[in-house]
Amino acid sequence: MESLTVRQAAEKWGLSPRTVQQLCTHGRIPGAQKFGKAWAIPADAEKPANPRRAQHQKNPAPAQPAPVQMPESGMLMPLMNTPFRPGHCRETAETMAAGPQRDIALAEYHYFSGQSELAAREAEPYLTSSHMGAKLSACLIYAYANLSLGRIQQVCFALEELNTALTAAGERSSQLQAASAFAAAAGAVLLHLPLPQELPDIQGFLPLLPPGPRAFALYVYAHYLYLQGEYGQSIGIVEATLSMGAAQYPIPTIYLHLVAVMDCMSLKQTDRAKSHLLSAWDLARPDDLIEGFGEHHGLLGGMLEAVLKQDFPEDFKRIIAITYRFSSGWRRVHNPETGDDVADNLTTTEFAAAMLAARGWTNQEIGDHMNISPNTVKRYISQVLKKLDIEHRQDLKQYMLR
Numbered sequence: 008m009e010s011l012t013v014r015q016a017a018e019k020w021g022l023s024p025r026t027v028q029q030l031c032t033h034g035r036i037p038g039a040q041k042f043g044k045a046w047a048i049p050a051d052a053e054k055p056a057n058p059r060r061a062q063h064q065k066n067p068a069p070a071q072p073a074p075v076q077m078p079e080s081g082m083l084m085p086l087m088n089t090p091f092r093p094g095h096c097r098e099t100a101e102t103m104a105a106g107p108q109r110d111i112a113l114a115e116y117h118y119f120s121g122q123s124e125l126a127a128r129e130a131e132p133y134l135t136s137s138h139m140g141a142k143l144s145a146c147l148i149y150a151y152a153n154l155s156l157g158r159i160q161q162v163c164f165a166l167e168e169l170n171t172a173l174t175a176a177g178e179r180s181s182q183l184q185a186a187s188a189f190a191a192a193a194g195a196v197l198l199h200l201p202l203p204q205e206l207p208d209i210q211g212f213l214p215l216l217p218p219g220p221r222a223f224a225l226y227v228y229a230h231y232l233y234l235q236g237e238y239g240q241s242i243g244i245v246e247a248t249l250s251m252g253a254a255q256y257p258i259p260t261i262y263l264h265l266v267a268v269m270d271c272m273s274l275k276q277t278d279r280a281k282s283h284l285l286s287a288w289d290l291a292r293p294d295d296l297i298e299g300f301g302e303h304h305g306l307l308g309g310m311l312e313a314v315l316k317q318d319f320p321e322d323f324k325r326i327i328a329i330t331y332r333f334s335s336g337w338r339r340v341h342n343p344e345t346g347d348d349v350a351d352n353l354t355t356t357e358f359a360a361a362m363l364a365a366r367g368w369t370n371q372e373i374g375d376h377m378n379i380s381p382n383t384v385k386r387y388i389s390q391v392l393k394k395l396d397i398e399h400r401q402d403l404k405q406y407m408l409r
Contacts, residue, residue, distance in 0.1 A: 082140025088219030096294035154336030185215035222259035242270035272308030301329025309359035
């Protein structure tokens with residue numbers, strides 16, 4: 008039987024190769040078979056129906072709120088783009104103009120405060136909005152909220168909408184091209200996926216973004232550099248961004264500090280990492296903006312255990328609950344897409360210790376950092392090796408985050 012590659016099927020059906028690979032992974036193309044890391048797709052296979060569109064046909068979504076008259080790019084993540092004093096986040100969202108701006112801002116608030124179900128529900132009516140700023144914001148929120156809810160088809164739908172918007176952005180204004188690039192890059196980098204081929208150079212679209220999303224885009228770029236092992240360059244971008252006024256936008260500033268923690272821990276600069284973590288926590292705690300801490304737990308090198316666990320035990324428990332939910336969905340998208348095998352059977356403490364061990368930290372160094380004894384670290388690492396069915400510490404890296 009004749010077969011197609013993922014790329015050939017993508018061209019035939021007008022989809023991205025990434026979407027076709029996801030359809031294969033989720034068993035939605037009958038007869039598709041995997042050989043190594045490649046898929047063979049029957050030449051006569053039909054293009055799978057979009058599950059989201061089918062669901063909307065059966066259960067029509069609520070009527071679309073009427074768009075307000077404002078620049079489309081100005082609707083891009085309106086809460087992220089608004090300065091507010093810590094403790095006034097929800098109030099800031101609620102006082103925005105009724106309609107898409109307020110609705111998207113509330114979805115942002117609920118997402119960043121760890122309320123994924125509410126965030127997804129509030130974003131959903133705008134997934135197919137004709138107002139591109141609202142649509143891009145909704146798709147980004149909806150994708151990440153559904154990771155924590157374990158709704159992987161919805162995640163894939165929203166990510167594909169972002170990539171489709173990026174592909175079509177050349178027909179739109181330069182500001183909307185920048186907004187599309189911002190949303191697509193955030194969708195890919197935070198899942199540690201390859202950047203979309205159509206993505207323009209960051210230096211070209213950054214100046215066209217509103218200031219809050221521009222600061223968050225610089226976090227995304229710093230995160231990308233971290234994944235390439237460019238820790239010094241990454242933290243340099245973070246600290247330059249903060250020094251140029253980004254700190255007045257709390258949401259992107261929290262994320263900038265978190266990627267700085269990642270960089271510092273990779274450089275074994277624990278005091279500097281602690282300073283950035285506490286700066287993020289001081290901004291986040293008054294509004295309960297704890298989602299980012301849960302998302303980044305595995306990359307923070309045990310810093311949450313070292314700094315927050317003892318002084319803020321109840322907050323720490325809620326953050327760890329977010330970590331378990333988010334990381335489960337994250338792996339269900341990341342692992343099939345990349346072929347990686349990031350461990351999914353470790354406790355958060357085991358994972359934090361294993362991440363440090365994989366980077367060459369000794370049991371004594373890990374224990375001193377995480378406020379536990381070297382013998383306890385040894386026990387954790389032994390449990391990790393057993394769960395992963397490996398014998399040596401040097402084999403840990405293949406099961407860890409980068």
